[in-house]
Amino acid sequence: xxxxxxxxxxxxxxxxxxxxxxxxxxxxxxxxxxxxxxxxxxxxxxxxxxxxxxxxxxxxxxxxxxxxxxxxxxxxxxxxxxxxxxxxxxxxxxxxxxxxxxxxxxxxxxxxxxxxxxxxxxxxxxxxxxxxxxxxxxxxxxxxxxxxxxxxxxxxxxxxxxxxxxxxxxxxxxxxxxxxxxxxxxxxxxxxxxxxxxxxxxxxxxxxxxxxxxxxxxxxxxxxxxxxxxxxxxxxxxxxxxxxxxxxxxxxxxxxxxxxxxxxxxxxxxxxxxxxxxxxxxxxxxxxxxxxxxxxxxxxxxxxxx
Numbered sequence: 001x002x003x004x005x006x007x008x009x010x011x012x013x014x015x016x017x018x019x020x021x022x023x024x025x026x027x028x029x030x031x032x033x034x035x036x037x038x039x040x041x042x043x044x045x046x047x048x049x050x051x052x053x054x055x056x057x058x059x060x061x062x063x064x065x066x067x068x069x070x071x072x073x074x075x076x077x078x079x080x081x082x083x084x085x086x087x088x089x090x091x092x093x094x095x096x097x098x099x100x101x102x103x104x105x106x107x108x109x110x111x112x113x114x115x116x117x118x119x120x121x122x123x124x125x126x127x128x129x130x131x132x133x134x135x136x137x138x139x140x141x142x143x144x145x146x147x148x149x150x151x152x153x154x155x156x157x158x159x160x161x162x163x164x165x166x167x168x169x170x171x172x173x174x175x176x177x178x179x180x181x182x183x184x185x186x187x188x189x190x191x192x193x194x195x196x197x198x199x200x201x202x203x204x205x206x207x208x209x210x211x212x213x214x215x216x217x218x219x220x221x222x223x224x225x226x227x228x229x230x231x232x233x234x235x236x237x238x239x240x241x242x243x244x245x246x247x248x249x250x251x252x253x254x255x256x257x258x259x260x261x262x263x264x265x266x267x268x269x270x271x272x273x274x275x276x277x278x279x280x281x282x283x284x285x286x287x288x289x290x291x292x293x294x295x296x297x298x299x300x301x302x303x304x305x306x
Contacts (some may be wrong), residue, residue, distance in 0.1 A: 040088035050195035058189030149183035161239030168280035169226035
């Protein structure tokens with residue numbers, strides 16, 4: 001029998017844990033175990049999107065390449081006597097840790113940086129992000145990986161390229177602050193894997209009955225991400241940022257991450273997607289997401305060889 005993902009079940013939340021950031025409805029909920037209480041951020045996907053399965057799939061993909069990322073599980077929450085399906089993201093700021101978002105860091109080093117402007121923020125450039133990592137002397141990621149903050153964030157960019165994550169805006173990365181300032185794990189990957197398309201649109205593209213094919217989908221304007229290249233007034237698809245990373249001196253690190261991605265076998269992807277029940281992920285969505293994961297490494301390799 002095919003393995004199925006477990007689903008966390010929550011029947012209440014606390015108003016004191018209200019979470020105002022972002023565009024999705026979110027609630028902080030608590031899971032009581034025999035040894036401790038764990039906080040999770042429950043997220044409700046927006047109507048007619050696949051944000052819940054996309055975020056869970058992204059976590060599983062991050063695990064396959066050993067990328068530090070916030071743990072995500074499928075979950076349900078009872079709201080006003082209604083059972084709501086979503087995801088739960090495990091807190092990565094327990095105890096005295098606090099998360100300082102990228103916009104707060106960039107405001108300190110980029111003249112006239114508008115930290116409130118999330119969309120079309122042209123100063124949110126890949127070069128500025130790495131300047132911030134160096135400026136604030138961020139240490140290795142908060143995992144046992146032993147990777148430097150630079151290696152980690154290069155991994156985040158390559159990962160975004162792989163899963164076609166277009167939402168790495170300046171509140172979707174940051175540092176963990178306590179006695180040692182460290183790069184935060186990657187988080188909030190719901191805007192990936194073609195999650196906004198209808199099943200009819202996915203099927204038409206896959207069967208060649210649309211004006212777009214998968215490569216067209218990954219290169220058009222709407223596929224552009226929230227991080228701008230070193231120069232230029234337009235944002236680019238996240239997979240295209242490997243060119244800038246290479247020119248900034250990180251080509252070896254990019255290639256190391258691409259090797260990890262290429263080592264993920266098709267059977268591993270099949271097992272990962274088949275663990276979703278049909279109530280969570282449709283067959284056209286699975287097929288389209290799989291095609292994205294097969295295509296984007298080729299696009300990044302092509303960029304690196306220019």
